[in-house]
Amino acid sequence: MKKPALKKLLTGLVAGLGLAATLSVQAADQMKVGFVYVGPIGDHGWSYQHDQGRLAVEKHFGDKVKTTYVENVPEGADAERVIRNLAKTGHKLIFTTSFGFMNPTLKVAKQFPRVTFEHATGYKQAKNVGTYISNTYEGRYVAGFVAAKVTKSNKIGYIASFPIPEVIRDINAVQMALNKYNPEAELKIIWVNSWFDPGKEADAANAMIDQGVDVILQHTDSPAAMQAANRRGVYAVGQASDMQHFGPKAHVMSVVNEWAPFYINRVQQVMDGTWKSEDHWGGMAEGEIVIPEFTNVPADVAEEAQSLIDAISAGKLHPFAGPIKNQKGELKVAEGEILEHGEMAGMNWFIEGVSSEIPK
Template sequence: MKKPVLRKLLTGLVASLGLVATLSVQAAEPFKVGFVYVGPIGDHGWSYQHDQGRLAVEKYFGDKVKTTYVENVPEGADAERVIRTLAKTGHNLIFTTSFGFMNPTLKVAKQFPKVTFEHATGYKLAKNVGTYISTTYEGRYVAGFVAAKVTKTNKIGYIASFPIPEVIRDINSAQMALNKYNPEAELKIIWVNSWFDPGKEADAANAMMDQGVDVILQHTDSPAAMQAADRRGIFAVGQASDMSSFGEKAHILSVVDNWTPFYIKRVQQVMDGTWKSEDHWGGMAEDEIVIPAFTNIPDEVATEAQSIVDGIKAGTIHPFAGPIKNQAGELKVAEGEILSHDELAGMNWYIEGVQGNIPK
């Protein structure tokens, strides 16, 4: 064989091997998943629990997946900028984890049709946008039952964040339990217009306790209310994560969001090419809403509370089973009927027994 021919063959072989090496490197690049949080990952509530799901994804998939998160993202223009940056930097799947991220997510998704998006607590779908939510109202119903049983003053406090359907239906769910198990109990609501503001949450808790409240529920993300309740010797319910360590004497239960099963499932689906846009609701039956333990309450109350949890899991108990009337006494859900997911997703009215008006 002549040397020029041999040289050409060797050059071609090296080039081919280089191409194979390049393709191997490209194939080994990890699948990139982004997370956008409205609060800090150290809030010990909503954003903290989402981040626990992210960490579980990393552990489950190992070096096949690389995750990125951005915390403390305001709802609005900043959210759109952050989401777009993640899409531009090669993220294949992006989870946006707050209600106010809905429209920014949809806008960016339209600009990046090859990127998959999942939006938490929203209701607008697109070809490359799915929605997901946990049925926290199931946990609130159990919390309402326990509060109904342990209160001595018949005054239950509820620290609310923003008047969106998710928060309104959870207030209603707690009231449904009070109506059934202790009709004399009164639910006192304070709106703090924030997801995470420990100072406001503590102030709201103290204001409630000054009015005689002896059990506090919350739909905000810091343990400040639990800590305030512990200092003053009353009961409290943890939000989103297990807050028992923040209230040794106050804690009676925590309604925990367990995002791990959903996040692992959706990442796998996108990687496999089987992902479809859908509206996902996950609750106790899917182990996406969990009550780790009941503490500081009588054994018989804990036993009955667990039976309610078991009934919800089995589908024999539903917090929004009729008959249900609104504040004006008008029948909204007939006996034998249950509010659908679509009706719950748009809930903008209080049930009978809730005092006050929904803020505009």
């Protein structure tokens, strides 16, 4: 081989080795972040919106972060296995995004003390486990106001998933608004015992409409209820993401979870070594609960609803300001006081005005 050719070959090899070394360093420097979802990312609701937050993390940090997600994870033993696999494969921060993932997250966290965990909607923390939740009750209160104003039958429907504190809390927020703005309105609740089951959700919506309900809210994750409302000529409120395009004639508003600000902040804290376990509640003031727009409602109703959003965002209005009584008429929150987060996190009682019982 001629010397110039040999020199060129050696130069290329050195450059190639240098590039490989650089890529190896970059890979080693990448922080792996895992996400565990209870439903499919195509649910167009809860899991979809968490995945939008994950994508925002990738966009914000670029090559500094590599994300992984696992969807359709049942709450229970399967969740523990999935969470453990993420911890074993080098993920330094893991977000588990459903209430039923709480105990599996804590169990795995104890086994992997150098991994940081964040659990959504739970109430148990550990040294390496934080909790986070969005103040969906703020959006539900506004939805209750809109429902109170647009209903003609005075029958409001609520499709509920499971009788856990976050669902009970949001039902109560709707009832708080109904009590204030339309005491004649009745809240009908159907429990479907699922986060994502379009068939059950559609059946629940149709059953409510058959009973005279003309505004449907939901704490489930598919757009099936919105679609049913659109077909049958009644109003509906979107859950977790903006569901307007699924029911353009039915949609009045959507209560949207914006997870990106929280996820980006927590990833940065782990990178900086400043993360610490805490119980995070984020709402309208933090940009984590958003109502994109009001549709199919009178202008004066939309204007007043926006004034409620502004007041909640400014801290001038709290949906759970006393006096508040439970179904038995017992005073739970005195006038001039506000229900504390600790009480909201474990809420297991309905407020005065809710006619349904909490399933056992």
